Amino acid sequence: xxxxxxxxxxxxxxxxxxxxxxxxxxxxxxxxxxxxxxxxxxxxxxxxxxxxxxxxxxxxxxxxxxxxxxxxxxxxxxxxxxxxxxxxxxxxxxxxxxxxxxxxxxxxxxxxxxxxxxxxxxxxxxxxxxxxxxxxxxxxxxxxxxxxxxxxxxxxxxxxxxxxxxxxxxxxxxxxxxxxxxxxxxxxxxxxxxxxxxxxxxxxxxxxxxxxxxxxxxxxxxxxxxxxxxxxxxxxxxxxxxxxxxxxxxxxxxxxxxxxxxxxxxxxxxxxxxxxxxxxxxxxxxxxxxxxxxx
Amino acid sequence: xxxxxxxxxxxxxxxxxxxxxxxxxxxxxxxxxxxxxxxxxxxxxxxxxxxxxxxxxxxxxxxxxxxxxxxxxxxxxxxxxxxxxxxxxxxxxxxxxxxxxxxxxxxxxxxxxxxxxxxxxxxxxxxxxxxxxxxxxxxxxxxxxxxxxxxxxxxxx
Numbered sequence: 360x361x362x363x364x365x366x367x368x369x370x371x372x373x374x375x376x377x378x379x380x381x382x383x384x385x386x387x388x389x390x391x392x393x394x395x396x397x398x399x400x401x402x403x404x405x406x407x408x409x410x411x412x413x414x415x416x417x418x419x420x421x422x423x424x425x426x427x428x429x430x431x432x433x434x435x436x437x438x439x440x441x442x443x444x445x446x447x448x449x450x451x452x453x454x455x456x457x458x459x460x461x462x463x464x465x466x467x468x469x470x471x472x473x474x475x476x477x478x479x480x481x482x483x484x485x486x487x488x489x490x491x492x493x494x495x496x497x498x499x500x501x502x503x504x505x506x507x508x509x510x511x512x513x514x515x516x517x518x519x520x521x522x523x524x525x526x527x528x529x530x531x532x533x534x535x536x537x538x539x540x541x542x543x544x545x546x547x548x549x550x551x552x553x554x555x556x557x558x559x560x561x562x563x564x565x566x567x568x569x570x571x572x573x574x575x576x577x578x579x580x581x582x583x584x585x586x587x588x589x590x591x592x593x594x595x596x597x598x599x600x601x602x603x604x605x606x607x608x609x610x611x612x613x614x615x616x617x618x619x620x621x622x623x624x625x626x627x628x629x630x631x632x633x634x635x636x637x638x639x640x641x642x643x644x645x646x647x648x649x650x651x652x653x654x
Numbered sequence: 655x656x657x658x659x660x661x662x663x664x665x666x667x668x669x670x671x672x673x674x675x676x677x678x679x680x681x682x683x684x685x686x687x688x689x690x691x692x693x694x695x696x697x698x699x700x701x702x703x704x705x706x707x708x709x710x711x712x713x714x715x716x717x718x719x720x721x722x723x724x725x726x727x728x729x730x731x732x733x734x735x736x737x738x739x740x741x742x743x744x745x746x747x748x749x750x751x752x753x754x755x756x757x758x759x760x761x762x763x764x765x766x767x768x769x770x771x772x773x774x775x776x777x778x779x780x781x782x783x784x785x786x787x788x789x790x791x792x793x794x795x796x797x798x799x800x801x802x803x804x805x806x807x808x809x810x811x
Contacts, residue, residue, distance in 0.1 A: 363671055365671065389715075392715060393710075393714070396713060396715070397713075400693075411717060461695075461710075462708050462761065462780060463695070463701050463708045463710040463783050464695055464710060464783070466707040466709040467704070547782065
């Protein structure tokens with residue numbers, strides 16, 4: 360393991376891609392660095408060329424129009440947490456940002472870094488998955504879009520190819536009557552999640568659920584959707600829903616998650632907590648939808 | 655060669671690319687108020703202000719701080735002219751050993767500048783990344799509340 364590395368400072372996304380292409384596997388994109396710095400120091404990654412993205416101002420933004428919101432990949436977590444653009448259904452992104460580590464981390468950590476580090480417990484992953492976000496990947500010559508649902512492959516592994524740079528997250532703004540919930544269980548606010556999860560539900564004018572998404576973090580090698588639990592709620596009338604069905608959703612989630620035992624929690628506890636969070640999220644979301652209906 | 659703006663002074667430094675900001679501040683500039691403790695973003699002792707926002711100086715490269723305003727406890731007040739937050743920590747006994755105090759004061763300063771009317775639970779949330787092994791937490795929160803009052807009075811004048 361080398362004692363130091365060569366530091367490169369691109370000022371545009373394309374310049375960053377060119378550096379990466381030039382040094383290929385010997386180089387790594389460096390965003391806030393809050394994960395990479397530790398991995399480098401602990402010799403978990405090799406790094407000959409550090410392509411520091413910190414000075415690419417073009418990738419720090421939150422832009423909203425009528426039907427979508429676009430977030431630059433180098434947007435700091437504390438900018439998300441303080442963004443008034445992230446309101447209504449999008450507020451789960453803000454809530455997840457507020458719970459991502461202590462304030463001192465959120466000043467430097469970025470949304471792109473949180474996603475590309477591909478921790479199973481990445482706090483910003485589940486909100487983006489349930490909201491149907493897409494991620495934009497760039498090389499010096501091409502770009503492509505990937506659904507957040509398909510972004511994570513395994514622990515520390517994403518669909519990004521070696522020289523692709525994540526530049527933007529695009530989130531459609533729900534146009535129908537939609538409610539969302541973000542929940543996280545951790546030991547204290549600084550902590551990495553034992554379990555985190557997001558839920559989104561949309562209903563039609565009659566109160567029938569037309570779209571339901573539930574995603575869980577820290578319970579499998581990647582953040583995962585539990586489609587079998589989502590299906591139980593599809594087509595259900597929110598005014599006639601019975602508690603037994605909500606319990607069934609919780610049980611389904613408990614069956615489907617595949618957690619491991621680690622320093623933060625046992626697998627058994629994670630499974631139980633997943634069930635509890637699923638039930639809470641369903642109740643939160645239904646409560647919110649019912650209020651919306653009465654207005 | 656990098657240029658860092660620390661406590662309103664410009665420093666030209668020849669450093670290794672992998673050096674963290676905390677290493678440069680403490681070992682090269684001798685700013686001993688910036689503590690090195692856990693080295694992995696768990697304890698908050700190395701907290702400085704980066705463009706007025708709290709940041710963990712052990713979790714970033716010094717290179718990444720170029721062009722930003724860095725403030726350490728040494729730039730907050732002087733021995734003869736303490737900042738109201740520092741006065742409050744003395745008056746309310748907001749520490750015992752004092753090791754975590756510089757970091758705590760930096761985060762508190764940023765909080766009181768952005769949300770001067772923070773209540774006890776907001777103060778606690780904001781300081782959640784700081785570990786005090788003496789367990790002075792209740793008095794730390796009292797110190798910050800006292801500081802908020804002092805700052806409000808001094809602004810009122």
